[in-house]
Structures are given as structure tokens and as C-alpha cells.
Amino acid sequence: MERDLISIEEFKTMTLKRAIELLEMGGGEALVKNSLAVIEKEDKTLNAFISVNNNPSVGIPVGIKDNINVLGMETTCASNIIKGYTATFDATVVKRLKEAKYSVIGKTNLDEFAMGASTEYSAFGVTRNPKDIERVAGGSSGGSAAAVASGEVVASLGSDTGGSVRQPAAFCGVVGFKPSYGLVSRYGLVAFASSLDQIGPITKTVEDNAILMNVISGKDENDSTTVDRKIDFTQFIGKDLPKMKIAVAKQSFDEGVEDGIKQRVQEFVRFCEEMGHSVDVVDIDEIKYSVATYYIIAPSEVSSNLSRFDGVKYGLRISADGLREMYEKSRGMGFGEEVRRRILIGTFTLSAAYYDAYFEKAQKVRRKIANKLSEIFETHDFIVTPTSPIVAFKIGSVSDPLVYYMMDIFTIPANLAGLPAISIPFGKVEHLPVGIQIMGPRFSDAKVLGFADNIERRFKNK
Amino acid sequence: MENKHNRYRPVIGLEIHVQLNTKTKAFCDCSADVFELEPNTSICPVCTGQPGALPTPSEEMFELGVKLGLALNCQINKYSRFDRKNYFYPDLPKGYQITQFFHPIAEHGYLEVNGKKIRITRIHLEEDAGKLLHAGDSITEAEHSLVDMNRCGIPLAEIVTEPDIESPEEARMFMEKLRSILRYLGVSTGDMEKGAMRCDANISVVDTLTGKQSNKVEVKNMNSFKFVEKALEYEYDRIVDLMQKGEEVQRETRGWNLNTKTTLSMRSKEEAHDYRYFPEPDIPPVLLSEEFIERIKNTLVELPDERLKRFVEEYELNSNDAWVLVEDKEVADFYEEVAKKVNEPKEVANWFLTELFRLYGEYGKEKVHVTVEIFDEIIGLIKEGTISRNMAKEVFQEAALNGVSPRKIVEERGLKQVDDVGLIEEIAKKVIENNPKQVETFKAGKEGLFGFFVGQVMKELKGKGNPKTVNEVLNKLLRS
Numbered sequence: 005m006e007r008d009l010i011s012i013e014e015f016k017t018m019t020l021k022r023a024i025e026l027l028e029m030g031g032g033e034a035l036v037k038n039s040l041a042v043i044e045k046e047d048k049t050l051n052a053f054i055s056v057n058n059n060p061s062v063g064i065p066v067g068i069k070d071n072i073n074v075l076g077m078e079t080t081c082a083s084n085i086i087k088g089y090t091a092t093f094d095a096t097v098v099k100r101l102k103e104a105k106y107s108v109i110g111k112t113n114l115d116e117f118a119m120g121a122s123t124e125y126s127a128f129g130v131t132r133n134p135k136d137i138e139r140v141a142g143g144s145s146g147g148s149a150a151a152v153a154s155g156e157v158v159a160s161l162g163s164d165t166g167g168s169v170r171q172p173a174a175f176c177g178v179v180g181f182k183p184s185y186g187l188v189s190r191y192g193l194v195a196f197a198s199s200l201d202q203i204g205p206i207t208k209t210v211e212d213n214a215i216l217m218n219v220i221s222g223k224d225e226n227d228s229t230t231v232d233r234k235i236d237f238t239q240f241i242g243k244d245l246p247k248m249k250i251a252v253a254k255q256s257f258d259e260g261v262e263d264g265i266k267q268r269v270q271e272f273v274r275f276c277e278e279m280g281h282s283v284d285v286v287d288i289d290e291i292k293y294s295v296a297t298y299y300i301i302a303p304s305e306v307s308s309n310l311s312r313f314d315g316v317k318y319g320l321r322i323s324a325d326g327l328r329e330m331y332e333k334s335r336g337m338g339f340g341e342e343v344r345r346r347i348l349i350g351t352f353t354l355s356a357a358y359y360d361a362y363f364e365k366a367q368k369v370r371r372k373i374a375n376k377l378s379e380i381f382e383t384h385d386f387i388v389t390p391t392s393p394i395v396a397f398k399i400g401s402v403s404d405p406l407v408y409y410m411m412d413i414f415t416i417p418a419n420l421a422g423l424p425a426i427s428i429p430f431g432k433v434e435h436l437p438v439g440i441q442i443m444g445p446r447f448s449d450a451k452v453l454g455f456a457d458n459i460e461r462r463f464k465n466k
Numbered sequence: 467m468e469n470k471h472n473r474y475r476p477v478i479g480l481e482i483h484v485q486l487n488t489k490t491k492a493f494c495d496c497s498a499d500v501f502e503l504e505p506n507t508s509i510c511p512v513c514t515g516q517p518g519a520l521p522t523p524s525e526e527m528f529e530l531g532v533k534l535g536l537a538l539n540c541q542i543n544k545y546s547r548f549d550r551k552n553y554f555y556p557d558l559p560k561g562y563q564i565t566q567f568f569h570p571i572a573e574h575g576y577l578e579v580n581g582k583k584i585r586i587t588r589i590h591l592e593e594d595a596g597k598l599l600h601a602g603d604s605i606t607e608a609e610h611s612l613v614d615m616n617r618c619g620i621p622l623a624e625i626v627t628e629p630d631i632e633s634p635e636e637a638r639m640f641m642e643k644l645r646s647i648l649r650y651l652g653v654s655t656g657d658m659e660k661g662a663m664r665c666d667a668n669i670s671v672v673d674t675l676t677g678k679q680s681n682k683v684e685v686k687n688m689n690s691f692k693f694v695e696k697a698l699e700y701e702y703d704r705i706v707d708l709m710q711k712g713e714e715v716q717r718e719t720r721g722w723n724l725n726t727k728t729t730l731s732m733r734s735k736e737e738a739h740d741y742r743y744f745p746e747p748d749i750p751p752v753l754l755s756e757e758f759i760e761r762i763k764n765t766l767v768e769l770p771d772e773r774l775k776r777f778v779e780e781y782e783l784n785s786n787d788a789w790v791l792v793e794d795k796e797v798a799d800f801y802e803e804v805a806k807k808v809n810e811p812k813e814v815a816n817w818f819l820t821e822l823f824r825l826y827g828e829y830g831k832e833k834v835h836v837t838v839e840i841f842d843e844i845i846g847l848i849k850e851g852t853i854s855r856n857m858a859k860e861v862f863q864e865a866a867l868n869g870v871s872p873r874k875i876v877e878e879r880g881l882k883q884v885d886d887v888g889l890i891e892e893i894a895k896k897v898i899e900n901n902p903k904q905v906e907t908f909k910a911g912k913e914g915l916f917g918f919f920v921g922q923v924m925k926e927l928k929g930k931g932n933p934k935t936v937n938e939v940l941n942k943l944l945r946s
Contacts, residue, residue, distance in 0.1 A: 073518045086517065093511055095518060194517040198747035228522045228749050305747055308552050311561020312515040316613065331554055354552070354742035363744060 010034050016042060016155025020212035023064045023158045027105060032062035035158070039065035039109050042156045049137055052150040054080055054128050056110035063107035067151040067160035070111035071118055072203065073192040074098050077108070081194050082126035083116045085338025086319035095192020096227065097161060097203050097220040104219045109157055112147030116340045117310065118168055118196045120144050121411050122402070125342045130399055135177055135437060139396040142172030148206045149176040159207045159216055165196045166298050167391070167415025169204040170427035174391035174439020177429045179460075180206045181213045181453070182415075184446045185422030186231040188217075189224035197305040198229075200298075200419040210428060210457040214238040217449070233447060240454020248455060250276055251286040251384040253414075260410065261393040264433030269390055272430055272440050279462065284384070290376040293369050294416040295409055300353050300366035301420075306343075307350030313338065345405065374421035381445040386455060389414040391427040391439035414441055424449040426456045430463065474706045475672045477679070478637050478698060479629035482644065483622050484654045485594065485662040486530045492593045492621035493521030493564065493749075501660060505599070505614035513619035515559030520748050523548070527621040528571070528752065530653040531591050532762045534623055535572030537647050537769055538586050544754045546571045548591075548746040553739055556613050557596035565592035565624075567743040569751075577627075577647070578771060579639050585628035594620040623653075629668065634698035638691050641665060642793070645691075646770045650795045658690050665694055670715075671705045680705050680715040685729055687721040697722035701729050773798060781811035787819055804841045813845060821862055835869035843872040852876065853883050854933055885932040890923065890939045897922045898943060908944060919944065 010018075010031065015038035018026075023035055040056070047053050054070045055078055068074055071081045073091035075098075080087055098108065115125040123131040123146030131146040133139040134154035141150040145162025149172035152160050162169040164182040173180025182204045190201055205216035217237035224230045255261075256269045273283050315321035315334030322333035339347065353362035380387055392411055402408050418425035423446055427439035442459075444452040491498050494512035511519040528546070535542050549567040570590035576583040596615040600608035625644070631637050645656035645663060655662045670682045685701055688694045701720065708715050720729040768776075770792050777788035777798075792798045801818055805811040825834045844862050847853050853861060853876055865872045876882060884890065897919060898905055908915040919940050924931050 079517060081517070089517065091518070092516055093518075191520050192518040195520075195748075226522060227520050229747075304744060308550050308562050308742070308744070311552060311554065312517070312559060314554060314556075314561055316556045317514065317559060318516075327556070351742065354744050356740050356742070359742075359744070 010038055012038060012041060015039070017208070018155070018158055019209050020064065020159045020207055020215055021209070024215070027064055032064070032105070032107070036060050036062060036065050036107055036109070039157055042154070043110065043151075046134075046154050046156055050132050050134060050141075050150050050154055050156075051129050052112055052131050052141070052147040052154065052156060053110040054078075054082065054113050054126075054147070057108055060107045060109050061102070063102075063105040064159070065109040065157045066101060066106050067110055067112040067148055067157040068098060068108050069114055069118075069145050069148050069160070069162045071114060071163060071194040071196070072098060072161060073194075074108050074111065077111060079194060080111070080128070081117045082114045082123075082128055083313075083339065083343070084127045084320055085313045085335070087127070089318050091192075093192065095203075096189035096224045098192060100220050100222075101161075106219070110151075112145070112151055112160060112162075114147055114162075114168075115144035116343050117194065117306075118144040118163055118165060119306070119342050119346055121167070121171055121408060122397075122399075123147060123172070124399065125340055127340060132399070133176055133396050135175075136396065136435060138398055139436070140175065140399055142175030142392075142396060144168040144172075145180075145206065146172045146175075149173050149178055149180065152176070152178045152206050152208060159205060159212055161203055161216075161220070162206050163193055163196070164202055164204050164415075164419065165200045165302060166412045166419050169206060170391050170415050170425060170439065170441060171411070173206050174427045174429070174437065174441075175396040177432075177437030177439075178206055178208055179210050179213050179426065179428050179456075180204060180439075181217070181426045182418055182424065183217060183221065183449055184424045185419075186229055187221045187233065187235070187424075187447070187449060189220075189222075189227040189230050191224055191226040195305075195309040197302040198309065199305060200302060202419070210426070210453055210460050211238070211241045213426070214241050214450075214453045214457070217453070231447075235447070235450055237450050237453055239450050241457045242461075243454065243458075245454060245458050248276075248281045248385040249383065250281055250283045251380050251387045252283055253291060253387060253389045254285050254287040255291045256389045256414075260413075261390060262395065262433065265390045265393060265395065265438055268431045268433070268438040269388070269440065272388065275459070275463065279458075286380055286384070286387070288376060288380065288387070288417075290373045291413060291417060294373055294420060295413050297366045297369045297373065297420060298412065298416045299349070299409055300362050301370060303346040303350030304354045304363050304366075305350065306346045307348075307354060310339070310343070310347060342405075370420045373417055377417060377421050377423065377443075378445070385444065385448075386452065387443040389441050389443075391415060391441040395433050395436040395438060418443050422446055424452045426452055428456050428460055430459075470706060473673060473675050474702075474709065475674055476631075476633060476698070476702045477629045477670050477672060478631035478634070479668045480625075480627045480631065480637060480640065481666045481668075482625045482627075482641070483594075483664040484534075484625065484648060484656065486527060486621040486623055487652060487654050488524055488526040488530060488621050490524050490526070491619035492524055492527050492591070493619055496619065498620050500616035500620065503616050505612070505616060508616045509618070513559070514615050515561070521564060521746075523749055523752065524621065527591055528754065528758075529762055530621075530651075531571045531589065531623055532754065532759055533651050533766065534625075534648070534653050535575065535589050536759075536763055536766060537651055538572070538575040538577055538589065538625070540572035540575030540586060540589060542572050542754065542759050543569060544756075544759075545569060545751060546591075546754060547751040548749045549743050550746050551592075552742040555595070556611065557598050557615075557618070559596070559615060559618055563593060563595065564746055564749070566590035568745065577640065577643060579636060579643050582630075582636075584630045584636075584640055587626045587628050589623055589625050592622050592624060594618065594622050629670075634695045634702060637667060637698055638695040641691050641694055643770070646793045646795070650767055650769055661689070664689070667694065667698055669698055669701050669705070671702060671709060673709055678709075680709055681717040683715065683717070684719040685722060686719060686732065687723075693722055693724075696727065697729055700727070704729070770795075781805060781815065783812065783815055787815055790823075791815060791818060800838075804838050807838050807842050808845050810845065814841060817841065817845070817862075821859055822866070825863060825866055829867065834866050836866040837869070840865045840872055847872060847876060851883060851885060851932060854930075856933075857883070857929065882930065883932045884927050884930045885935055887935060887939065890927070890931060890935055891943070893926045894919070894923050894936075894939050894943055897926065905944070916940065916944070
């Protein structure tokens with residue numbers, strides 16, 4: 005099948021489900037050629053990719069966030085400190101994709117080491133939002149979201165530590181899913197905060213997301229935090245669902261959430277009620293501690309996880325007279341501002357004198373938040389919030405780290421508690437997409453996907 | 467001197483790192499047998515800290531850890547978790563060491579040394595670091611250094627004792643006893659010279675007259691049993707000297723220096739690291755089941771202490787001799803094999819303690835090819851009177867070094883003992899005839915000359931005369 009058998013416009017809006025059909029009909033090469041052609045055309049503007057594989061295998065074109073190892077390709081983590089580092093092995097998710105005839109077209113842009121919510125903190129420049137190129141694509145998986153939203157690839161993988169898959173998906177108007185902790189192997193994902201990190205798919209539809217989950221998930225002997233649960237993530241896709249009990253977090257209507265977003269949440273509530281589901285507004289007061297908790301636990305783990313970037317084995321080394329000076333210069337110059345900030349915070353919160361006051365305390369609050377969510381799930385199937393309190397903002401418009409950190413308020417709890425959470429597009433504010441987040445109990449991933457799929461289908465046909 | 471030791475009492479605690487004899491490294495599949503390998507040939511993404519690599523704990527490490535814990539009379543903790551110890555050094559590729567800080571695998575044990583219990587505070591599992599090779603003579607003069615990561619990730623058990631040790635000698639004996647146990651269990655070679663067992667010590671001194679206790683000093687780099695004792699003796703003297711002068715003993719870390727035979731300051735306690743310990747998020751807590759621990763318990767072999775007791779009772783050996791045989795499991799196993807075959811445990815013990823150990827000492831264990839049969843034949847030859855005890859020692863050495871049968875040696879070299887009274891008498895008479903002066907002196911009362919005659923007769927017999935017969939004959943000829 006030649007490239008022209010699939011039109012470029014058709015490719016740009018193509019679902020993964022359709023691409024699989026085409027692949028089976030021998031359209032693999034055409035898919036890859038189209039993908040490269042769209043990248044050629046769009047990426048000068050969008051900057052969704054850090055590197056493009058100019059000799060990709062035949063298969064379904066996907067983008068991989070550039071903090072996930074692809075054998076023989078560079079893994080930059082959008083950082084100067086490991087620029088030039090070539091991965092020596094495939095991440096487990098990449099291995100599984102390759103085995104299922106997916107083709108890695110390129111490595112997508114991110115905030116340095118996945119720390120950020122706008123892809124502005126990338127050593128390779130900002131990624132622009134395909135819906136409005138004056139605005140950020142979100143982050144940290146901004147490149148992966150923009151690449152799918154613009155049609156450069158059919159699907160992509162991101163990593164989600166505090167919302168890094170869901171928030172950019174919301175900003176770009178695509179579907180982003182963070183699986184339950186332990187369902188997807190982290191082997192080959194450059195660790196940000198190991199106890200929170202989870203790889204998740206970014207796709208155009210919920211069904212596509214479920215299809216990808218079936219490929220990448222499963223117990224991995226190289227990651228001892230993976231669990232042995234055989235889940236068919238597509239089992240509820242396209243099915244009618246029984247009536248559900250939905251808890252909408254009262255905090256969705258708090259000060260700090262944009263009015264346009266509050267309205268979309270209201271509409272979502274009505275929409276669900278029309279479908280016959282019952283909806284309660286539930287006060288989840290603990291949510292307000294989630295950002296503070298997260299910004300102790302994540303930097304603590306960061307300060308340790310990023311110690312390996314020391315100028316000794318790989319990446320940037322600034323020569324100096326002594327060892328200590330070499331460390332200081334290499335790390336000082338190799339890491340960007342936001343990464344340095346988090347390393348410093350984490351070094352402080354883990355220090356012997358402050359361990360109990362910060363790290364230990366944060367662990368307790370983490371358990372409290374998780375318990376509160378479990379409690380809600382005793383009486384409800386899902387918890388719903390907006391994915392982000394705001395829509396995609398203008399590039400360079402947010403400079404206060406605290407304002408920046410508060411954007412993660414709705415996405416962080418799922419990471420702290422290890423829960424599955426999905427962001428699906430649900431209307432717009434002006435021309436900018438709004439994402440609604442649906443969260444379920446741990447390992448209810450198939451059900452969360454099934455429900456989101458149901459909403460998506462009905463919403464599209466409305 | 468005696469006074470000083472009575473008044474100033476050392477208080478010593480040890481921290482011992484033991485390389486565990488596992489097939490693979492602690493958290494990856496690389497071979498853990500890296501001694502004398504080419505640098506960086508037993509490495510992988512995990513143990514070299516490549517971005518994205520994750521540790522997966524080896525089960526064998528837990529088996530050996532539990533085994534060691536049980537042998538040292540510890541309580542085994544069923545909830546075992548790993549933590550990260552963070553610090554920067556080029557031999558530590560991840561920038562942290564995976565260890566057990568908050569939840570060690572075993573606690574509250576003891577080891578008996580000369581009937582005294584030295585308490586074990588804890589045993590925890592952790593990974594080893596790599597090795598730096600400095601270009602040039604020393605780290606400060608090196609123009610650059612190279613890193614060998616073969617050792618990275620080899621499982622270690624760290625054993626921490628309470629400060630129950632009361633002399634440098636006791637510290638050494640503790641280490642020797644521990645090595646013996648390690649070898650019995652097969653959990654480690656315990657080879658200090660090869661770095662398979664490493665020892666740090668904490669020492670302070672109490673002035674029993676005033677009740678004052680000095681600050682604690684940590685001593686490192688003692689890479690042999692002898693140096694453990696020597697370094698602690700040196701450190702004890704140094705601290706007592708300061709105390710006698712009324713000077714402050716600094717809290718610091720000192721290293722044993724092989725060249726100067728002294729300890730030198732490495733860093734003061736003020737410069738001590740903050741290791742920022744926290745739970746290792748990449749490895750879930752490990753829960754050890756009762757069945758797992760029970761299964762390990764059932765694999766425990768007879769340990770040195772029990773065996774010592776048995777040797778004393780069963781073979782009627784004194785406990786010093788028995789310990790020398792028991793200490794090394796291989797030697798003890800061999801001894802029992804020989805003792806069983808020959809059925810003369812005391813005689814066999816004598817041969818081991820004198821002749822066999824002499825050969826081990828002179829030629830090295832690997833050059834000595836002694837077998838049960840060699841012992842059996844040698845002791846048989848003596849009992850039959852075929853060769854003298856002195857001759858037997860020579861034959862034994864030759865047999866043991868070449869791995870050949872003593873009977874064959876005796877036969878081929880015609881070493882069979884001469885026991886023919888007639889022949890010996892004939893020669894003795896000749897000797898007496900040829901040495902009239904000596905006979906005269908002897909008969910005048912110089913008894914000591916008897917040995918001279920024995921020697922002369924033996925010389926004529928080329929050493930093969932049965933000493934008992936020679937004595938009897940000469941006695942008869944000279945004294946009656």
C-alpha cells in the first residue's frame with residue numbers, strides 16, 4: 005500500500021483502531037511515511053519531538069517521551085546533563101510495543117526529567133499547543149500530547165508522576181491515562197519519583213488508550229513494583245454500562261478553578277445524570293494537602309534518583325581540579341533551574357534533622373489522602389474532577405513556582421494513592437479544550453476506561 | 467605496663483562487611499564471582515546505574531542472610547525492607563547504596579568467643595560499591611582515576627556488634643571465629659586479604675580509676691586478622707597516652723596505615739556525612755514466611771562450637787587442639803574422615819597438628835595433596851614397625867607433596883626399618899671396637915655418651931634401624 009492510499013488528512017485524524025486495521029492490510033509502510041510527512045510539516049512549529057527516527061521500522065507510528073529508553077536512540081530527558089546519551093536497552097514498554105508491530109517514530113519533548121507542567125522547562129525549547137500555538141501544550145508529557153493532537157503520530161507514551169500524562173492531554177484535547185501503580189513496568193523509564201511514576205498512553209480515543217494498555221501492561225521481572233494481574237483493558241469498551249455512582253469533588257468548584265472549567269464540570273454532572281448515573285458532590289478536604297505532600301515526596305525521591313547524573317559515567321562532565329568541584333560544576337551546569345530547585349528541596353527534606361518533620365510526615369499525609377479516597381470508593385464508583393483548574397496558558401505567562409505547582413492539585417491524588425485516572429476532552433473554553441478527570445479504585449482500570457469510553461461515545465454523538 | 471592495662475580498659479565494637487557467596491549480584495543477574503576478572507566485565511545497566519534501570523532483589527541473598535542470622539543466634543525479622551544511603555563517590559554509580567537502615571534482616575544475636583558472649587546488634591543486607599584504581603602512587607597524587615564496577619552490586623551482610631569486646635586480641639579472635647562460621651555455613655569465603663570480609667572498629671577507653679570514658683574513635687582499613695589486633699593495640703596505646711596527658715581524644719575516623727604501622731586521621735566526626743536515608747521505592751518490602759525461615763534452619767550444618775564440643779568428647783582431644791582442627795571446616799571434615807578410617811583419633815590429631823600443619827605452613831595448602839590413604843598407610847607403617855617415627859615424617863612429607871603412596875616410597879627407596887637383632891649386634895660391636903676412648907669415658911660414668919653410640923649405629927644402618935632394638939642391643943653390650 006502506498007502512502008497516497010492514505011491521505012494526509014485521513015492520517016492526522018486516524019484512530020489507533022483504524023491504524024491496526026490498515027497495518028493488517030499491509031499499510032504499515034504508508035502509516036510510517038505519513039507520520040514522517042506530518043512531522044516534517046508540523047514540527048518546526050510545534051517542537052513536539054526532540055529526535056526523529058529517520059529510519060523507522062514498519063508499523064504503527066508512535067511517539068515515546070524522551071525519558072523512556074529506546075535501544076540505540078538518544079535519551080535526553082530534555083536535559084543538558086545527559087545530552088548525547090544513547091540508550092543501551094529498550095524500556096519494557098518499548099520492547100512490548102516493538103513486538104506488537106509498533107514503530108517508534110521519535111522521542112517527544114518534555115519538561116526536563118518530567119518536572120514541570122508546561123514543557124517550558126526543556127533544554128530543547130518549548131512545545132507549542134496544536135490548538136493554539138501561542139500556548140503551552142502542558143506537561144511534562146507536552147510533546148507526546150501535542151504529537152497526538154496534531155496527528156504527527158497515532159498514539160504516544162508519556163509518564164505521569166503528578167499529572168504529566170493527563171494534564172497535557174487535557175490542554176491538547178486528547179485522552180491521557182495514568183494506570184494504577186504497578187500495572188505498567190517502569191523499567192527503562194528514567195526515574196523521577198519512583199513511588200509515583202507510571203507510564204501511560206496518550207491517544208485520540210479512550211478505546212485506543214485501552215488497546216495500548218493491553219500491549220504495554222503486565223508483570224515485568226525487571227521491575228519488582230509491577231503486579232501480576234491479567235487485565236483486559238478493553239473489556240468494557242463499547243458496552244452499555246450499568247448505572248454508576250459518581251462523586252464529584254466539591255473542590256472542583258473552588259476558588260482558583262477557572263469559571264469556564266467549572267461550567268464544563270457542571271455540564272458533565274448533568275450529562276451523567278441524563279444517562280441515568282447518580283452524582284453526588286463530595287467534599288474531599290484532603291485534596292488541599294496533596295500538593296504540599298507531593299512537593300515533599302517527589303523532590304525527596306528526585307534528589308536521590310538524579311544522583312547518578314554526576315559526570316562520572318555518562319553525559320556532561322565539566323573538568324575540574326578536584327572531585328567535589330567536578331560534581332558541583334557538572335551538576336550545576338547540567339541541570340536546569342526547576343530540576344535544581346527540586347533537588348535542593350529533596351536534599352533538605354531527607355536530611356537527618358528534617359526527615360521526621362517533612363518526609364515522614366508527608367508519608368503519613370499520603371496514607372491519609374489514600375484512605376480518604378478509598379473511603380469515598382466504598383460508596384461511589386468514580387471520583388470526578390477537572391483535570392486542570394485552568395486551560396492551556398500562554399507560553400511564558402506563569403513564573404511563580406507556587407502558582408505553577410497548584411495546577412497539579414486534581415491530578416496529584418491519583419499518584420499519591422496509586423489509582424487509575426483518565427483525562428478525556430469534554431468541551432471547550434473558547435477555543436481551548438477542557439479535560440475531565442475520572443478516577444477509580446486501584447486496579448479498576450478497565451472499568452474507568454469503560455466508563456470514559458461510554459461518556460466519550462455519547463458526548464460525540466450529542 | 468601491667469598497671470596501665472588494669473587501669474585503662476578498652477571498649478571495642480566491630481562493624482564487619484561480609485561478601486555473600488551468591489551466584490548473582492544482589493539486584494541484577496551479573497555473576498558475583500568477580501575476583502581477578504578483567505575490570506568492568508561483569509556489569510550491566512542495573513549495577514552501573516544506567517538511566518532507567520531498576521534493581522530486583524535476589525532470593526539467594528536472603529537465604530544466605532537468614533542462614534547467617536540464625537547461625538549468629540539472631541532474631542530474624544520477617545518484614546525486611548531496603549533503604550537508600552545517599553552519597554556521591556565515583557565507585558557508587560547510582561549515587562546511593564541500597565542497604566537496610568530501618569529494617570535489618572536480623573537483630574539481637576550473639577557470638578561466643580572463649581565462652582564469652584559478644585552481642586550482635588544487627589545484621590543487614592546491602593550492595594557493595596566498585597573499586598577505584600588511581601593512576602600514580604596515591605589518591606592525592608593521581609592525575610586521574612579509573613573505576614572498576616565489577617564489585618558494584620555484590621551482596622554484603624553487615625554485622626554490627628555491641629561494644630562488648632574488651633581487648634584487641636579478643637577482637638581478632640572474634641573475627642577468626644566469625645570467619646570459621648562463615649565458612650561452615652558456606653555463606654562467604656571470609657577472606658580478609660581478598661576483601662571478602664572487611665572490618666571497621668569503634669574503640670574508646672575507660673579509665674577505671676576515675677570512671678571517665680574517652681570519645682569513640684573509628685578505625686578502618688584493617689585488611690587482615692593480624693592488623694585488626696595491631697591497629698587496635700596501636701589505637702589503645704594512643705588513646706591511653708592522650709588520657710594520661712590529660713588531652714582530649716578526638717571523635718574521628720582513623721585509618722590503619724600498613725607502611726607506618728600506625729593509624730592516621732581520615733576525617734573528624736564534624737565532617738561526617740548525612741546519608742539522607744529513606745525507603746527504597748524501587749523495591750517493595752520483603753516478607754519472609756515462617757516456612758522460608760524454617761527451610762533455611764533445616765539446612766544449617768553443625769557449627770564450629772557444637773563440633774568443638776563433640777571433638778573433645780568423642781575424640782578425647784583437649785579443647786585447644788580441637789579448636790585448631792575445627793576452625794577450618796575443610797580441615798575438620800578431613801580429620802574426621804581420617805580418624806574414622808584409622809581409628810586412632812588422638813594419633814591422627816597429632817599428625818594433623820604437627821606434620822600436616824607444618825606442610826601447610828611451609829608449602830601452602832594447595833601444594834599439599836594428602837589423602838585418607840596416605841595417613842592410613844603412614845600410621846600403619848609405624849604400627850607394624852616397618853619404619854621409625856622419624857623416618858615416617860620424611861616419608862609423609864614426600865607422599866603428601868607428591869600425592870604418592872607411602873608404602874611405595876618405602877619399598878622403592880628401601881627404607882624398611884632394620885629390626886634384625888643379629889645384624890644390629892654385629893654393627894654395634896664394631897662401633898664399640900672402633901671407639902675405645904668413648905667406651906672408657908662412658909663406663910667411667912658419662913651416661914650422656916649413650917646417644918653417641920646410638921647415633922653411630924644408626925649411621926651405619928643409614929637411619930633405618932629400629933630405634934627400640936638399637937637401644938636394647940647397645941644397652942646389653944655397654945651396660946652389662
